[in-house]
């Protein structure tokens with residue numbers, strides 16, 4: 001999808017234009033899938049649906065085209081601040097790799113700088129870049145943590161994700177209200193007191 005990048009590489013992909021050949025191929029597959037599911041792909045409402053779905057799926061899974069480490073590395077600033085930085089309530093729209101159905105929730109990310117801070121928006125961009133892939137919630141949590149640890153080399157990183165999985169709500173076990181919480185920590189957050197401070201801060205309204 002070479003032609004879908006902005007000129008200067010910064011880790012982001014332009015999301016308003018997709019590679020035409022890939023879009024066309026995905027679209028053809030969806031035409032087949034819709035037919036196999038018993039629908040008439042020629043009827044008016046469905047004529048453009050395979051194309052729309054092809055674009056939607058590429059949007060939802062655009063994380064493969066992004067480089068989360070590059071996003072942070074281009075916005076690292078020297079700073080002596082050594083207290084906790086927390087970005088909480090970052091919306092997550094990810095796709096369960098088992099059923100290709102969404103899981104939706106919030107990520108809370110904290111780190112304790114060790115000479116460098118990063119732009120706050122970059123934390124949310126890193127979350128998005130990993131979320132917009134076929135995922136399990138556990139791996140998503142760890143990938144966000146590893147990315148921040150490897151780039152900023154902070155004194156510690158903490159990531160908590162709370163999410164609802166449509167594969168458990170719309171189908172399968174059909175539990176409408178279940179919420180899954182995952183967490184992963186490094187460094188200073190392995191100390192109970194530090195971790196508890198983080199949990200207290202992300203729990204406050």
Ligand SMILES: Nc1nc2c(ncn2[C@@H]2O[C@H](COP(=O)(O)OP(=O)(O)OP(=O)(O)O)[C@@H](O)[C@H]2O)c(=O)[nH]1
Pocket residue numbers: 096097098135136137138165167168171172173
């Ligand atoms: N650990 C984990 N499991 C997930 C996640 N998303 C979906 N799942 C689970 O993946 C499992 C796949 O189990 P399978 O038995 O292979 O699939 P299935 O027959 O469709 O399972 P049911 O959903 O129970 O009907 C299910 O238990 C899902 O709930 C996730 O992010 N993490």
Ligand SMILES: [Zn+2]
Pocket residue numbers: 096097098099100101165167168
């Ligand atoms: Zn699933």
